[in-house]
Amino acid sequence: MIRLVGVRLAGVVGLLALLSVLVFAGVDLLPGDPVTSRLGATATPEHIAEAQARAGLDHPLAERYLDWASGLLRGDLGTSATGRAVTDVLSDRVANSALLAGLALALLAPLSLALGTWAGLRAGRRGDRIVTTASLLLVAVPEFVTAGALVLVFAIGLGWLPAVSLVPAGTSPLAVPEVLVLPVVSLLLLGLAYAVRVIRAATAAASRSGHVEFARLNGAGRGELLRHAVLPAVLPVAVQVWLVTGVGLVGGAVLVESVFGYPGIGALLVGAVQTGDLPIVQALAMILGAAMLVALVVADLVVRIGTPTLRTGAS
Amino acid sequence: MRPAAVALVALLVLVIVGPVLAPYSPTEPVGPPYALPGEFGLLGTDQLGRDVLSRVLAGGQPVVLTGLLGALAGSVAGAAVGLIAAVRGVTGAFLMRPLDAVAAVPPVLVLLLVLTAVPGRSGIVLAVALAGAPLVARVTAAAAAPVVSRAHVEAAIARGEGMAWVLGREVLPLVAGPLVADAGVRFVGAVYLVTAAGFLGLGAGAADWGQLIVEALPGAVLQPAALAAPVLLVALLAVSVNLVADDVVRRSRTVLA
Numbered sequence: 001m002i003r004l005v006g007v008r009l010a011g012v013v014g015l016l017a018l019l020s021v022l023v024f025a026g027v028d029l030l031p032g033d034p035v036t037s038r039l040g041a042t043a044t045p046e047h048i049a050e051a052q053a054r055a056g057l058d059h060p061l062a063e064r065y066l067d068w069a070s071g072l073l074r075g076d077l078g079t080s081a082t083g084r085a086v087t088d089v090l091s092d093r094v095a096n097s098a099l100l101a102g103l104a105l106a107l108l109a110p111l112s113l114a115l116g117t118w119a120g121l122r123a124g125r126r127g128d129r130i131v132t133t134a135s136l137l138l139v140a141v142p143e144f145v146t147a148g149a150l151v152l153v154f155a156i157g158l159g160w161l162p163a164v165s166l167v168p169a170g171t172s173p174l175a176v177p178e179v180l181v182l183p184v185v186s187l188l189l190l191g192l193a194y195a196v197r198v199i200r201a202a203t204a205a206a207s208r209s210g211h212v213e214f215a216r217l218n219g220a221g222r223g224e225l226l227r228h229a230v231l232p233a234v235l236p237v238a239v240q241v242w243l244v245t246g247v248g249l250v251g252g253a254v255l256v257e258s259v260f261g262y263p264g265i266g267a268l269l270v271g272a273v274q275t276g277d278l279p280i281v282q283a284l285a286m287i288l289g290a291a292m293l294v295a296l297v298v299a300d301l302v303v304r305i306g307t308p309t310l311r312t313g314a315s
Numbered sequence: 316m317r318p319a320a321v322a323l324v325a326l327l328v329l330v331i332v333g334p335v336l337a338p339y340s341p342t343e344p345v346g347p348p349y350a351l352p353g354e355f356g357l358l359g360t361d362q363l364g365r366d367v368l369s370r371v372l373a374g375g376q377p378v379v380l381t382g383l384l385g386a387l388a389g390s391v392a393g394a395a396v397g398l399i400a401a402v403r404g405v406t407g408a409f410l411m412r413p414l415d416a417v418a419a420v421p422p423v424l425v426l427l428l429v430l431t432a433v434p435g436r437s438g439i440v441l442a443v444a445l446a447g448a449p450l451v452a453r454v455t456a457a458a459a460a461p462v463v464s465r466a467h468v469e470a471a472i473a474r475g476e477g478m479a480w481v482l483g484r485e486v487l488p489l490v491a492g493p494l495v496a497d498a499g500v501r502f503v504g505a506v507y508l509v510t511a512a513g514f515l516g517l518g519a520g521a522a523d524w525g526q527l528i529v530e531a532l533p534g535a536v537l538q539p540a541a542l543a544a545p546v547l548l549v550a551l552l553a554v555s556v557n558l559v560a561d562d563v564v565r566r567s568r569t570v571l572a
Contacts, residue, residue, distance in 0.1 A: 018416045023428065140557035141550045142507050144514050148528050148546045156539050163535065251421030255511055259532065270515050273427045281431050285424055292419050 004304070008297045015293055016286075020072065023285045024065050072286060081277040089280060090265070094287075096173055097257070097264035101249045103180065104187035109242050111188075112195035117226065117234060119196065120203025131196060138193030143252045147186035147259040154182060164261050179262070186256045191245040198241045199234060206233035240299035251288065319558035326552055330375030337369035341522045349537040358540045361530060367541045370522045371548065377523040378513070378552070381436060382505035385443025389505075390498045392444060393451025398482045398490075400452065401459035411452065418449035426508050430517050439512045446508060447501040454497045458490040499560030506556060510549050524549050 059067075071078055077086035119131040138146065155163035161181050173180055206212065212229040220228075257266030265284055272280035338356070339345045344364035346355030353359070358367035396414065400407030417425065422442075429442035462468065468485045476484075512518050513525025524545040531542035 015416050015419065018413060019420070022413065022416060136557070136561075137554055140503070140554045142510055142514075142553060144511065144525075144528065145546050145549045145553070148532065148542055149550070151532065151535060152539055152543055152546065156536050163532070248421065251423050254421075254423050254427070255514065258515060258529070269424075269427055270517075273431045273515075273517065276431060278431065281428065285420070285428055288424055289416075289420050292421065296419065 005301060008301065012293050012297050016290055019289045019293070020069055020286060021065070023282050023289070024068055025061065068282070077283040078279040080272075080280050081275065086279050086283045089268070090283065090287075093263065093265045093268045096262070097253055097266065099173060100180065100183055100187065100253055100257070100262065100264055101246060103184045104191060104249055105242065105246045107184070107188050108191045108195060108245065109238075112192055112199055112241070113234075113238055115192075116196045116199025116238070117203045117230065120200040120234075121207055121222070121226070121230070123200075123204040123207075128200070132200065135193040135196045135200075138189055139197065142255070143186055143190045144255040144259050146189055147182070147256050150182050150186055151259070173262070179260070183253075183256050183260045183262050186259070187249050187252060190252050190256075191249050194248075195238075195241045195245050199238050202234045202237040203230055206230045209233075236303045236305075239302045243295045243299040243302070246295065251292075319555045319562070322551060323555040323559050326375075326548075326555060327379070329372075330379050333372035333375050337366075337372040339366040339369040341365065341370045341373040349534050349541075351538060352540050358544050359538050361527075361538070361541050362534050367527075367538075367544060370527055371524070371544045374522045374524045374527055374545065375548070375552075377436075377518070378506060378509050378525070378549075381439055381509045381523075382443065382502055385440045385509070386447060386498060386501040386505040388440060389444035389447030390451050390494065390501050393448035394455045394487075394494055396448065397452040397455025398459055398486060399478075400456045401463050401486070402478070402482065407456070411456070414449035414452055417445060418453075422446040422504065422508055423511060426512055426517075427515075430512065434517070436518075439509055439518070442512070443505045443508050447504055451494070451497060451501065454493060455490060458493045459486050462486050462489045496560075496564040496566075499556070499563050503553070503557050503560055506549075506553060524552075 068078060075087070077090070080086050080089050082089075115131055119128040122128040151163045154161050162179055163182075164179075207225070207230055209229075212225060215225055215229055253264060254266035254269055256262070257264045258270055261267065265287075268280065269284045271277075272284070342365065344360075345366045346360045346364050348360060348362050348364045350356075350360040350364070355364075356366040356368050358371065361367055361370065396410050400411050420428075425446045426439070426442040429445060430438045432438070433441055463486060468481060471481050471485050509518075510523065510525035510528075513523040513527075514529045516526070516529060518526050527545035528542065528549070531538070531545065535542040
């Protein structure tokens with residue numbers, strides 16, 4: 001087991017190194033650079049060369065990559081095009097986004113487990129068909145469309161909640177909790193649709209297995225079946241889904257945050273792309289990519305630990 | 316599944332003839348800003364007084380065309396890598412590893428990264444292709460793996476046929492079914508990314524549905540129809556494409572089994 005964890009972690013480190021090369025070189029090698037685009041069309045070639053030298057852009061790519069990568073390892077994410085340290089720019093934003101994703105995930109786990117097992121135990125019946133269809137529709141629709149529909153209904157139609165998440169500068173969104181409701185619900189619906197589909201399928205498969213059928217014939221009640229036969233099979237899958245969705249939520253948050261103008265990393269990332277602020281884009285890409293890779297490995301390990309045949313090697 | 320297919324065909328017809336049907340230019344002001352549906356057009360006007368109906372009718376083509384182009388490019392590139400990976404073990408692994416790293420990055424992030432470097436329509440196509448190709452490569456490699464060890468493939472290799480010939484004539488026809496089915500799923504992802512690019516204000520300036528949504532959000536209290544129309548259309552397109560693609564995938568599995 002320890003060896004397995006070690007191997008997988010080494011794999012993550014390797015993939016992260018690869019990702020960092022892709023992120024750095026991909027953004028850097030393609031035409032255009034932030035210095036030139038910021039100076040505009042009126043800049044003279046000497047001006048551009050001077051600004052590029054100041055930003056270190058005249059050094060070879062490999063050297064700049066090593067500089068950047070060793071900075072990453074020390075927790076130094078470089079300097080944004082605005083002159084502020086990237087870590088300073090990011091700190092509040094990361095906390096706000098983590099709050100959004102954390103709240104969505106905290107609601108997602110119990111809700112998806114309840115809905116998924118409920119539908120899975122009724123596979124093929126009416127309640128199941130309603131849940132399945134609803135989640136299929138939600139999975140297909142982009143999250144910013146769902147968010148737009150929520151704005152139409154709850155902010156404009158009913159007037160219950162603000163359409164824009166205005167947070168006074170220097171305070172946490174927790175100071176104005178009503179601005180969190182629609183963004184959290186948008187994210188929740190996005191993740192819920194996927195999680196319910198997977199948990200429902202796992203429940204349906206588990207409840208078809210021989211020992212569950214046997215227990216049912218022996219007169220075990222529905223609650224008993226769920227606790228002793230179905231849940232042990234479903235929970236490892238559910239945990240994996242929650243982990244993957246949790247990170248997926250951070251990606252989806254980019255769009256949802258833009259709908260509501262929520263001050264998280266999503267809006268920051270979009271702004272950085274529009275202004276060509278490469279250090280911010282590269283730092284956020286590495287943070288989000290690393291979170292995704294780690295979550296995938298942890299999810300994989302959870303399934304292995306939670307599944308006796310995989311753990312012991314017996315079949 | 317039939318209602319989904321009917322809805323999709325109706326939508327595609329609307330997208331194709333939409334620009335012709337539009338009563339006004341999508342860029343000219345025709346009335347006061349935020350006019351409600353009625354006097355100034357069936358769906359009212361937007362924040363600059365432009366006709367919302369005309370913009371909605373014109374806004375489908377950039378989404379569908381860019382999406383098709385990106386999905387096609389991603390499928391072709393992914394299929395090529397997947398086929399090579401299936402035949403050449405070591406080279407294959409060498410090709411697939413970087414794709415795994417790309418596959419781990421959320422598609423929206425791929426979109427933003429590519430658009431940093433290549434702004435505009437070509438950047439969106441490239442992003443859609445990049446986000447889709449790793450998954451296509453996986454599907455192709457998995458579908459081709461049992462095929463490459465078959466006798467007719469080994470015979471062709473023994474005859475001394477070139478790599479391209481073997482892959483194109485002996486392997487590709489046998490994995491085309493799942494590839495076509497998968498291309499449908501790629502198009503779902505492409506529609507999502509193209510509308511997301513428009514929504515993030517990173518579209519190429521054409522009035523696509525994603526851009527209509529983001530432009531309508533600030534004034535949605537004054538003119539809800541300008542938000543409701545593109546929201547409904549994107550939702551309808553996404554759902555119908557998804558259902559039809561789902562159906563095609565399921566059918567191709569039955570054929571394979």
